[in-house]
Amino acid sequence: MKVIFILDQIQAGFGGKERGDLPLGGKKLAIGAVDMFTNFLPAVDATVLATLYCGDDTFMADPQTVTNKLVAMCHKLAPDVVICGPAFNYEKYGMLCATVATALEAHGLPAVAAMSQECEAAISEYRNQVTIVKMPKKGGIGLTDALQKILTLAAMKVKKEDTSAFAAANCY
Amino acid sequence: MLHALEKTLMPLAEKLGKNKILIAIRDGFLITTPLIIVASLFLLFNNFPIPHWVEFWNGILGSQWQSWFANVSRSVFNLVGFLSCFGTAYAYGRQLDTDAIQAAGVAIVAFIILTPTDLVLKGGTSIVGLDTEYLGTNGIFLGLVVALVAVQLYAFAAKRGWTIKMPDGVPPAVADSFAALIPSGLVMIVFFFVRIFVGMTSFGTVHNFIFEILQTPLKGAGNTLFAQVIYGLACTLFWSFGINGPAVANSVFGPITKVLTMENLDAFQAGKTLPNIFTDPFSNFFTNFGGGGSTLSLIIVMILFCKSQRIKQLGKLSLIPGIFGINEPIIFGLPIVLNPIILIPFNLVPLMNLLISTAVTKLGIIPYTNGVALPWTTPVGFSGYLSTGSWVAAVYQILLLILGCLVYYPFIKILDNNYLKEEADATDKKDETDDISFDDISFDDL
Incomplete structure (x- = not known):
């Protein structure tokens, strides 16, 4: 399956919190934190189609436009599934992930979001609309498990399998 | 691999x-760390590694200036065991879902109960006071142990609802202040007996006991x-x-x-x-x-x-x-x-x-x-x-x-x-x- 990842500036390798104004962009490559998934991709027969990124402050300044653009770009690139995350406990990035994943699914593209419980606002607003995989906060325990679960859920969505049992166990 | x-x-x-327990110790140190950093800056100013530093400031501030700064650094460093007890007790109280500030209060009281409070002066007269020898670095491990034991006891009594029930009509603030009475009393009585018991052994004080059987060996292993x-x-x-x-x-x-x-x-x-x-x-x-x-x-x-x-x-x-x-x-x-x-x-x-x-x-x-x-x-x-x-x-x-x-x-x-x-x-x-x-x-x- 062909996967697009959507990252913030930190995960994409464009600096720290102070670089939240990074404009929308992307590479037709696995960049930054996507490399954490490298060893787990073959298990679900996945390849990285592209990595899209956006500064978390850029998103918060105009969530609607950024979401629209990301959805439009994903449609243009035509992946099988979009992974919005991993957002760890970065709250603004978590909001981006939940918002964009919800919009993607509304437009017919399977999407998975992932963040830790610290991203309360995003989780409480979107948990009933899109699957948000539970993951540890930055430096927390269980990262590799969570990464594999994100991919498993993505694969299930691509194959149009019933995800309700999996989501009940692993999502918010 | x-x-x-x-x-x-x-x-x-x-x-x-x-x-x-480990979370409480870690979070307890988070409470003392900022104090240590600030006091360190005062100590550093007092001992800045530049030749003639002290003489230079003597000329400007007078010869007593070092004691101004020393008093700030002493207020933290010479009490660091006591402060660790407070911080850990508060953090542990939070972990155990009990009244954290009350638990911290009774823990530092327990710490002082174990501390000698009669100081013998050089002339042989004795006064009531606290020797910072016991409250500083040498008291860190005792502070941790006391905090954990005291708060555990406190939470145990509080969770069982061992409180004095106030008659209806007593304002909640008053009733709350009595809620801590029996749990605090239990902690203080236990430490009262611990002090007496250890006083009969060759260690003399609980400070010596913990310092010798816990702090010194662990420090040696870590060093x-x-x-x-x-x-x-x-x-x-x-x-x-x-x-x-x-x-x-x-x-x-x-x-x-x-x-x-x-x-x-x-x-x-x-x-x-x-x-x-x-x-x-x-x-x-x-x-x-x-x-x-x-x-x-x-x-x-x-x-x-x-x-x-x-x-x-x-x-x-x-x-x-x-x-x-x-x-x-x-x-x-x-x-x-x-x-x-x-x-x-x-x-x-x-x-x-x-x-x-x-x-x-x-x-x-x-x-x-x-x-x-x-x-x-x-x-x-x-x-x-x-x-x-x-x-x-x-x-x-x-x-x-x-x-x-x-x-x-x-x-x-x-x-x-x-x-x-x-x-x-x-x-x-x-x-x-x-x-x-x-x-x-x-x-x-x-």
Whole structure:
């Protein structure tokens, strides 16, 4: 399956919190934190189609436009599934992930979001609309498990399998 | 191999990370740390490593100025055991879901119950007072033990609802103040008997007892190169899997390093010979530069010697945070987490730094650290100077930083070449750049 990842500036390798104004962009490559998934991709027969990124402050300044653009770009690139995350406990990035994943699914593209419980606002607003995989906060325990679960859920969505049992166990 | 390692380390991290006692000790130190840092600055000003410093200020402020500053540093350092008791008790109270501030209050009372309060003066007269000998560094472990036992007892009684019931109509604030009565009474009575009982033994005081059977042996075990290697490896190995290594390792080593550091501070304050090598400043400023894994060395190589756009750019963006010890941008952005190539030097460089710094300190080339708690964001060079008072130490830090670059070089070059190839492939294959532009995208495309 062909996967697009959507990252913030930190995960994409464009600096720290102070670089939240990074404009929308992307590479037709696995960049930054996507490399954490490298060893787990073959298990679900996945390849990285592209990595899209956006500064978390850029998103918060105009969530609607950024979401629209990301959805439009994903449609243009035509992946099988979009992974919005991993957002760890970065709250603004978590909001981006939940918002964009919800919009993607509304437009017919399977999407998975992932963040830790610290991203309360995003989780409480979107948990009933899109699957948000539970993951540890930055430096927390269980990262590799969570990464594999994100991919498993993505694969299930691509194959149009019933995800309700999996989501009940692993999502918010 | 990574997988096998992770399978062993994960349960350990989970156990340590969820242990309420260890969390309480760690969080308790979080309460005392800011106090120690601020008091350290006062101590540092009093003993600034510049010749004629004291005489210079004597001329301006008068000869009593040192006592002004000493009083601030003493108010923290000479009470650090007492403050640890308070901090840990409060944090443990929170962990046990009981009235934390009340629990902390009764814990420090229990600590003082165990402390001798009759001071015999030189002439033989005796007064009521507290000897800071008991409340300072030597009391750190006792402070922790008392905090944990007292709060456990307090929570036990409170959870069972052992309170005095007030008649209806008594305002809630009044009723609440009585809620703590029996739990507090239980704690105080238990420590009342503990003091009497230990007083009958050859230890004389509980302070002596804990100091001899717990603090001294644990400190001895922690003050070895072997223990420091374990500590250093734990810090980086856990990070390799995305787990905050220092948070895990400090839950075990924190109290021991605290004692070692405070002993040096006490000696520094008193103008005596510094006793310990392995202090907090030593491990913060002579084994790691720019955050865990000594990643400032990595960033320098990324900027100076890497060719791929991604690595070079990330290096530049990470330099300023890196100088101040923040490496979040490369931990996830490069990434370092779960990256089998970079994890090798990430674990090796701090280990190398530790071994060389230990040798260099033992050989007397750089002085022992004075224990002054500088913020961990203090940049390389300054930190070496301020924590030892020696310019040689600052220069040594720079040399070690460069040596770290040499170790990181071959590994980051492997990654750099991979990225260069990827970037070139992506360009060739699609006969266009690998950049995705959002310039022309609009929602109307849907």
